[in-house]
Amino acid sequence: MGNVQAVAEAIAGEQSSGTFIALPNESVALRERSAARVEEVAEAPDEGNPSLPGSAGEGSPKTYRLTVSWPLANVGASLPNLLATVAGNLFELRQVAGLKLLDFSVPRAFADAYPGPGFGVAGTRRLSGVAEGPLIGTIIKPSVGLSVEETAELVEELCAGGIDFIKDDELQADGPSCPFDERARAVLEVIDRHAQRTGRQVMYAANLTGELDEMRRRHDLVQALGGNCVMLSLNSVGLTGFSAFRKHCSLPIHAHRNGWGYLGRSSDNGFSYLAWQKFWRIAGVDHMHVNGIRNKFWEDDDSVIASARACLTPMYQDRPLTVMPVFSSGQTVHQAHDTWRRLGSADLIHCAGGGIVAHPGGVSAGVEALRFAWDAARSGIPLETAARSSRSLAQALETFQ
Incomplete structure (x- = not known):
């Protein structure tokens, strides 16, 4: 020794x-x-x-x-x-x-120095109108390449199908084929129209990632258009950039972890997610990506569930700083039961991109199938049994192997 x-x-x-x-x-x-x-x-x-x-x-x-x-x-x-x-x-x-940073604890002085989550689980549920169960979500796919008009058309289908949450892909920023301002106006006009009809506003996380002045301006545009969420790529903007933006922000912040692999993939070097997510919760995110069960990446299911539980675990008794975990990455109806069984909580956003958009019955059927799968999971009904009562779910089971 x-x-x-x-x-x-x-x-x-x-x-x-x-x-x-x-x-x-x-x-x-x-x-x-x-x-x-x-x-x-x-x-x-x-x-x-x-x-x-x-x-x-x-x-x-x-x-x-x-x-x-x-x-x-x-x-x-x-x-x-x-x-x-x-x-x-x-x-x-x-x-x-x-060397790998596994965990850390810091005194309450840090929670006092930073704003922490402005909305978290409760605020997300309030703004999305989803009082219980997971938020059924998706990513606009293809990730890039759609025009503003095509993006709005997809959002129209998603809203008609009853989606709860839509996010830009992290690769979709402010390119000439789909400029941010035009995209935000078109998407939020569709969402507002459906909200006027249904009384419930779909939560749309517009990707603001950019220079600090750009992010502030984009936030203000989203807010002026009646939007209810924004998204940042954490590793791109960094702690100081995020903190400066958080002081300006009055909307929920959907935090994307793209780039996490270079920090967390090695078992012997880098960060554990348990440690890494604490920095961002103190700084003030509201949603944190945690990957997903049987995902398309390298991470195993135990690690994914541990990450989600970490997001929901209070940091301080009188100021929990809890945030909503976001499951994504190759998700379909097949993961709903295991996610519910392993996590034991429906305080989450379950995002299926291709798992909704590629449904053979169309986008609305993709939304319906994922929601039906979650309803079955929470009711203790096996997936195959539930599929006998839902054509959209039966099609999804056959399509997404």
């Missing part, structure tokens, strides 16, 4: 008052007020993955769980400086063969 303890101390020192050599002015008093402290080092199961390039260790590496604490005075109630401390140069130390 001696070498391991030395590495742990090197990590703590590098990220606080120490460096590669003893400093004559790092006094005992300075260390007492500013040095990070190693609280625990415990061996953990090792998956046998190779060391990162440049690692200094010899032989087969072992895995340890390390708990370190920092004085709040080092960081202040600042998310960017917290990130620099717990996920900064320590990832580059030669002494480590890999």
